Amino acid sequence: MNMKLEELSPLYEYQEGMPWNPVEKVIMERRSIRGFKKEPLPDTMIERILEAGRFAPSAGNAQPWRFIVVKSPEILAAMEKDAVRVIKFFMFLLDYTRTGFLLRLIKKPLAKFYIRILGNELHPVPFELMSQIALGKTKVFHDAPTLILMVEDSRGVSCPPMDIGICGENIVLSAHSLGAGSCWIGLIKVLMYLPWWRKRFGIRKPYRLEVCIALGWQKPKADGAVPREAQVIEWFDRGLNDAPRYTKQGVKS
Numbered sequence: 001m002n003m004k005l006e007e008l009s010p011l012y013e014y015q016e017g018m019p020w021n022p023v024e025k026v027i028m029e030r031r032s033i034r035g036f037k038k039e040p041l042p043d044t045m046i047e048r049i050l051e052a053g054r055f056a057p058s059a060g061n062a063q064p065w066r067f068i069v070v071k072s073p074e075i076l077a078a079m080e081k082d083a084v085r086v087i088k089f090f091m092f093l094l095d096y097t098r099t100g101f102l103l104r105l106i107k108k109p110l111a112k113f114y115i116r117i118l119g120n121e122l123h124p125v126p127f128e129l130m131s132q133i134a135l136g137k138t139k140v141f142h143d144a145p146t147l148i149l150m151v152e153d154s155r156g157v158s159c160p161p162m163d164i165g166i167c168g169e170n171i172v173l174s175a176h177s178l179g180a181g182s183c184w185i186g187l188i189k190v191l192m193y194l195p196w197w198r199k200r201f202g203i204r205k206p207y208r209l210e211v212c213i214a215l216g217w218q219k220p221k222a223d224g225a226v227p228r229e230a231q232v233i234e235w236f237d238r239g240l241n242d243a244p245r246y247t248k249q250g251v252k253s
Ligand SMILES: Cc1cc2nc3c(=O)[nH]c(=O)nc-3n(C[C@H](O)[C@H](O)[C@H](O)COP(=O)(O)O)c2cc1C
Pocket: 030, 031, 032, 033, 034, 140, 183, 184, 185, 186, 187, 188, 211, 226
């Protein structure tokens, strides 16, 4: 597979070994941006980016989403402050790696209990990120001048969180294609422990808020590509009872 990003192929054509086309280039190049200029994107640009979300596919075409655009510096600052507060509280309860022996005796079983019931939330990656935030080494919303809250309508068909993911990916790809930076922020969900934020954004059943997208002009250049696993692809392309054949991603078959 040709990974060169400089020369581009035309859209709607395929020839073996041809360079990426503009859509593929946008997909391959997009990175999470965690440093933004103060000045927000123009409203017309945000509206245009949200159009890419509107046209996302969803099960049964239920479109189980609502978009909330937060641009008020005052509200953004309050969200950051409160998110850090909640994260600090969680880390105080659960982070047994940075405490003395006695506290560790109490915290470790508590943490293990929560890890069991909240498995994905307390995965080592968000756990480490939360501990960095609690230590003031990084920010929850990365000082983004705009947040798009991806409000999920749980009455959607089949699996609304999946629809939200697809819709959000359209948004971040559109943003990147227009020269803007974005970062998914799952940690916004910590604000949902605080009733005033649920009230402020009208998040009550059947609505849920699990993720938002930080948007803006990127400040520092993003890091290079983060590593991606090359998965084994299993092909069932022969007879009913034939064994599958296997190829590895990124390797010419
Ligand atoms: C659902 C979701 C939630 C995420 N939450 C956060 C977050 O809270 N904070 C953050 O800095 N990055 C967050 N990320 C960004 C991932 O860390 C990032 O996509 C991943 O490391 C791959 O890097 P890349 O986006 O630059 O390719 C999230 C990504 C997704 C898809």
